[in-house]
Amino acid sequence: MKHETNTLHVYIFCSVYSIFVVPLDVEYLLISPFSLSLSRYLYCGEISLCLEQATSLHKLATKYRVQGLQQGVTQYMTQNLASNSPSGHVVEWYQYALQTGDVALRDSCLQYLSWNLSSVLQSGEWTHVSNDLLMTLLQRSDLILQSEMELFAALEAWINQNEPDALTAENALRAVRYAMMPPLELFRLQTQSPVLARYQESVRDLLYQSYQFHSSSPLHMAKYFDVNCSLFMPRNYLSPAWGSPWVINNPMRDDRSTSFQTQLGPSGHDANKRVTWNSLFSPRWLPLSMRPMYSEQGSTQPTRVDGGRLRIIxxxxxxxxxxxxxxxxxxxxxxxxxxxxxxxxxxxxxxQSTEETGDFLVEADLHRKTSEYLVDGSLHLHIVVKPLYQTLIATKK
Incomplete structure (x- = not known):
């Protein structure tokens, strides 16, 4: 009786959403693991699933052009990128999205991997990253991780585990930003890294430029080299030399300020020089257009009643x-x-100010202690300061 009921649900699903192109028993094998979930979706518009079922159900929804279900599963996957799973799932979902052409899911997975790279590097997923995904990540400047040394160590582990062809390994190693490593770390890699020893000829020019970068002032370096290339472009490093965490308890209460120090720059010439930064967080900053206006008689003119906007300077x-x-x-x-x-x-x-972005935490309701942006009533931030150098190469007339 249960088999007959499930078959009926499958028949209804197939007849409603597609013309039969294969025998019903084959369709039954495809759909039967989800028959109860699908029947609930057909009759109630609701469905329950787990991480392991997501791609299979998405395939069915795509095959039978059930747009609502397809969008719902994509939304579920996007919202559960951070969920725990034994072997990880974000890399698998990225590859699936790439194959099926689901741009929204692909971009969400890529953004999650880029912004949470430190945790990804330490997970079992890292060694399953494909060659193409590896290069896509290595070429990005918005990666968030502890340091470039952390990235190199993970790349070395990936090469040892996957044993790619020489061209893939060389291209990956050339995407590392060696100039962002302290000279002592560079020397250590050259003398102790088996992978770098094997492929040193392919990155020799990058190492040479990195040592030059560390041995002279960036201003002098900029006269002879293009310092706007990726080799001299910092990523988002979380180590203390580049910035500071900032935890703001009850952020909507009042203005807060803090100070922290960073290195003047990553080159050996500037690394020991410190810059002190002052940060102001304002929960109710008002732009000029929204502030009270005063007439010649001194009375205030009507203005919008607004609580102001969040801002960091x-x-x-x-x-x-x-x-x-x-x-x-x-x-x-x-x-x-x-x-x-x-x-x-x-x-x-x-x-200088988050006002430049135009959308700083516009969706965050920080008045509620249960806001998804707050952790135990606090707003958790990390500030990164990245020096970007200007090229001063003289053009030939």
Whole structure:
């Protein structure tokens, strides 16, 4: 009786959403594991599933052009990227999205991997990353991780585990930003890394430029080399030399401020020089267009009643001639807790104020202690300061 009922659900599903192109018994084998879930979706518009079922159910929804179910499963997958699973699932979902052309899911998976790369590197998923996905990640500047050394160590493990062809290994090693490593770390890699020893000829020019970068001032370096290339472009590093975490308890209460120090720059010339940064968090900042207006008689003019907008301003405590030729990009990483672990929810890049982004935490309801943006009533941020150098190469006339 149960088999007959399930077959009936399958028949209804197939007849409603597709013309038979294969025998019913084959369709039954495809759909029967989800027959109860599908029948509930058919009759109630609801469905329950687990991580392991997501791609299979998405395939069925795609095959039978059940757009509502397809979109619902995609949304489920997007919302559960941070869920715990024994062997990981984000890399698998990315590859699946790539194969099926699901752009929304593909981009969500890629963003999650990029923004939470440190945890991905330490998981079992890392060794299952494909060659193409590896290169896609290595070429990005928005990766969030502890340091470039952490990335190299993970790449070395990936090469040892997967044993790719020489061209793939060389291309991957050339995507590492060696200039962002301290010279002592560079020397250690050259003398102790078996992978780098094997492929040193393919990255010799990059190592040479990195040593030059560390031995002279960036301003002098910029006269002879293109310092806007990826080799000299920092990623979002979470180590103390690049920024500082900032936990703001009850963020809507009032303005908060903090100070922290970073290195002037990653080159050996600047690494020991410190810059002090002042940060202001304002929960109710009002732009000029929304502030009360005063007439000639001194009375206030009507204005919009608005609680203001969240804003962060980051400025150096002092100015210095050593800032010449360098612009400092500020990055605010917003962390939340999902499935019991901290993950990155948003990333904002700006020069001085988050007002430049236009959308800083616009969707966050920080008045509620249960807001998904708060962890135990606190807003968890990490500020990263990245020096970007200006190329000063003289053009030939």
């Amino acid at each position: 980051i400025t150096p405590a002092t100015s210095s001639a050593e800032f010449a030729g360098v612009s400092f990009q500020k990055t605010v990483v917003v962390m939340t807790r999902k499935q019991g672990k901290m993950v990155v929810r948003h990333v904002y890049n700006f020069h």
